[in-house]
Amino acid sequence: MDILKTEATQQTPELVFDADEYMLSIKGACRPEDAQVFFAPVFSWLDEFRTTHPKVLSSPLNIEVKLNYFNSASFLNLVEFFKKIQQIHQDGVKVLIEWYYDEDDDLIRETGQELSELSELPFIMIED
Numbered sequence: 001m002d003i004l005k006t007e008a009t010q011q012t013p014e015l016v017f018d019a020d021e022y023m024l025s026i027k028g029a030c031r032p033e034d035a036q037v038f039f040a041p042v043f044s045w046l047d048e049f050r051t052t053h054p055k056v057l058s059s060p061l062n063i064e065v066k067l068n069y070f071n072s073a074s075f076l077n078l079v080e081f082f083k084k085i086q087q088i089h090q091d092g093v094k095v096l097i098e099w100y101y102d103e104d105d106d107l108i109r110e111t112g113q114e115l116s117e118l119s120e121l122p123f124i125m126i127e128d
Contacts, residue, residue, distance in 0.1 A: 001052055004045045012038055013067060017045050019052075022059045027066040035073035039081070046084040050091065060094035061085075066128065067108060075111070082119035089121060097121055100128040 001019040008014035013028035032038035063085065070078065089095045099112035109125065116123040 001045075001048060004041060015042065017042070017049075019049055022061045024061065024063045025066075026064070028068065030067055030070035030074040030078075032074065035071070035077050038074075039077040042077075042081060043084060046081070046088070050084070050088050053093070060096040061088065063095060063097045064100070065098070065112070066100040068102070068105075070111075078115060079118055082115050082121060086119045086121055095121060097123045098126055099123045100126045103127045 003019075004015055004017040006012065006015045008028040010029065012032050013026050013030045016023070016025040018024075030038075085095055085097070097116075099116070101108040101112060109127075112123050112125055
């Protein structure tokens, strides 16, 4: 399975999704002009991961999210992202989600808590 990697821009976050390392990383601002177009390869990658990887991994799937800003369209896609992660988890794959937020950024912290509740996945909240 190919690594999904994009460099950060002023509008989009850095993405590094590596199935061999069981690692997904999202870092930066997320305000793409068209959120559906930006997230389409992310969702395709997750769908492929779900169908091609064993249900029981030797290590958990590590997800690191360090977003400093996102718009409402990106939030809706993040909800979908974590729903797909929940499906992978329901298949038997352990997941470890680390949600980073700035100590002064209540919105990012609260959004992480909300996404954790919506997806029914435990997030480790890390003040950065």
